[in-house]
Amino acid sequence: MTRTFEEVAGGELDALYQGALFLSGGNPDGAERLLVESISLAFRDHTGDRDPEGVQKWLEARLVRSFLRDVQDGPRDLPEETARRVTPDPGTFEALGPDELFSAAATLPAWPRAALWLVLLRRWSYADAASVMGLDEASVEGLLGYRDALLREMLSSSRDGRMGWGAT
Amino acid sequence: MGGDIVDCLKARAGLWPPERPRLVGDEVAAARKHVRDCRECDEYFAQDRALLDLYDRARRAPAPLTVRERVFDALARARWETQGDEHTQRSNPQLRSTAEAVRHRLLRFGALPMAMAAVLALVLVGDFGPTRDGAEYDPDMFVEDYLRRAVGQDHIETSDPAEVVRFLQRELGLRIEPIRSAGLDLQRAEICLLEGRRGAMIVYKQNGTEVAHYLIPREDAEARVPALSGRTQLDPSDMPVVTWATPRVEQALVGELDSERLLQIAGQGSSQ
Numbered sequence A: 001m002t003r004t005f006e007e008v009a010g011g012e013l014d015a016l017y018q019g020a021l022f023l024s025g026g027n028p029d030g031a032e033r034l035l036v037e038s039i040s041l042a043f044r045d046h047t048g049d050r051d052p053e054g055v056q057k058w059l060e061a062r063l064v065r066s067f068l069r070d071v072q073d074g075p076r077d078l079p080e081e082t083a084r085r086v087t088p089d090p091g092t093f094e095a096l097g098p099d100e101l102f103s104a105a106a107t108l109p110a111w112p113r114a115a116l117w118l119v120l121l122r123r124w125s126y127a128d129a130a131s132v133m134g135l136d137e138a139s140v141e142g143l144l145g146y147r148d149a150l151l152r153e154m155l156s157s158s159r160d161g162r163m164g165w166g167a168t
Numbered sequence B: 001m002g003g004d005i006v007d008c009l010k011a012r013a014g015l016w017p018p019e020r021p022r023l024v025g026d027e028v029a030a031a032r033k034h035v036r037d038c039r040e041c042d043e044y045f046a047q048d049r050a051l052l053d054l055y056d057r058a059r060r061a062p063a064p065l066t067v068r069e070r071v072f073d074a075l076a077r078a079r080w081e082t083q084g085d086e087h088t089q090r091s092n093p094q095l096r097s098t099a100e101a102v103r104h105r106l107l108r109f110g111a112l113p114m115a116m117a118a119v120l121a122l123v124l125v126g127d128f129g130p131t132r133d134g135a136e137y138d139p140d141m142f143v144e145d146y147l148r149r150a151v152g153q154d155h156i157e158t159s160d161p162a163e164v165v166r167f168l169q170r171e172l173g174l175r176i177e178p179i180r181s182a183g184l185d186l187q188r189a190e191i192c193l194l195e196g197r198r199g200a201m202i203v204y205k206q207n208g209t210e211v212a213h214y215l216i217p218r219e220d221a222e223a224r225v226p227a228l229s230g231r232t233q234l235d236p237s238d239m240p241v242v243t244w245a246t247p248r249v250e251q252a253l254v255g256e257l258d259s260e261r262l263l264q265i266a267g268q269g270s271s272q
Helices: A005-023 A028-045 A052-070 A098-106 A110-121 A126-133 A137-157 B005-014 B026-037 B039-059 B065-082 B086-091 B098-109 B114-125 B140-151 B161-172 B230-234 B259-270
Strands: B155-157 B185-194 B197-206 B209-217 B224-228 B241-246 B249-255
Touching: A005 A028, A005 A052, A005 A098, A005 A110, A005 B039, A005 B065, A005 B161, A028 A052, A028 B065, A052 A110, A052 A126, A098 A110, A098 A137, A098 B039, A110 A126, A110 A137, A110 B039, A126 A137, B005 B026, B005 B039, B026 B039, B065 B197, B155 B161, B161 B185, B161 B197, B161 B209, B209 B259, B224 B259, B241 B259, B249 B259
Parallel strands: none
Antiparallel strands: B155 B185, B185 B197, B197 B209, B209 B249, B224 B241, B241 B249
8 A cells, every 4th residue: 555655754753853953963943944844845756655764765865955955065074183083981872862962963064964874873875875965985985084073072062071982 | 903094994884884784705804804803993883883872762762743743734735735726726715714614624524523523622722621602713723624634645444453553653653542442443543633733533433423532642731531521511412522631642532422421431541
């Protein structure tokens, strides 16, 4: 039985909202705007039923495209300072929550934020992420270098560094 | 021991995403060997796994009800617009008239009698408290619900409770079981929009009489036992309405059954 678009989108709404929160740097109003806009646009492109994984990726792609359309600025190259590595102690992440993750995302430029969300958090391949973002794979790989900056910000937002992160 | 940076990047890219099964060719075997021997890559994947676990925990959190409502309102508008002749339909005097719109909806969808909707609306406007005799309620409320139904396809015809559970979970993000009561047959479930709130109506039949069970998510709803509405108490000849609440969900039961039976059904529903 073919599902309506409302059924398709409804099943993905919670997960997409968390993605929108990451992309919006934890701003609920921004996340809501982004979600409404991307789902409305997806509705217009919707042509029929897809397998669950296909639907998920299709909607995630629209979320990122909506986000990047609104945020055309920001660097796409990796600043040298992000190459500084961090090393977490075991168990560090268990003590952190989504708020630290989303706040840390807010400190990153838009493009690396989108790349990190697709590849690191949603497990997209480099090639698929590059295609959605309109970049080449090497550029996506460069943007992923911001991962250390993300981790470092999570460390700093977890109060005085007591979580045991250390720069090496 | 840290490998050189090119090997690290190449190995990580070649094994990405790490959970995905892949054919083990020479390159994959080499990348795996590199990761096994490289402390930095080993740490990288350990951090990656922990970061993913953190995000996956966040992904399981439900979106706020207001967000869900706004998304579905936007979809209703988008569906309306893509039907092509929005202008024609809006300028149609038949649809401009609230009464006509409601009548049209009832004809088209064969829903419960309008009186039932009006009674429920009154209860909603009165915030599930005593009715305000003679109070006017906003006719736009009916138009809104009409539009929602006219442009959406948010209903299922089924006698399978599990299907209704899935439908409500998907549409409203709530896990709610239809009421099980002897002689009460599940007919269908629909999405409704009352006072800007997206909810659901589950329809049952008992001896040929339709009974509607309304569920309206409200963040501030606290558990309350079923009770006849003030309106029904004031005028027993009115169609009876029983209201109650479970945490975060206001509920109402409306139907042309006697009040005692309605209360009994609601009681079974509230204790499920």
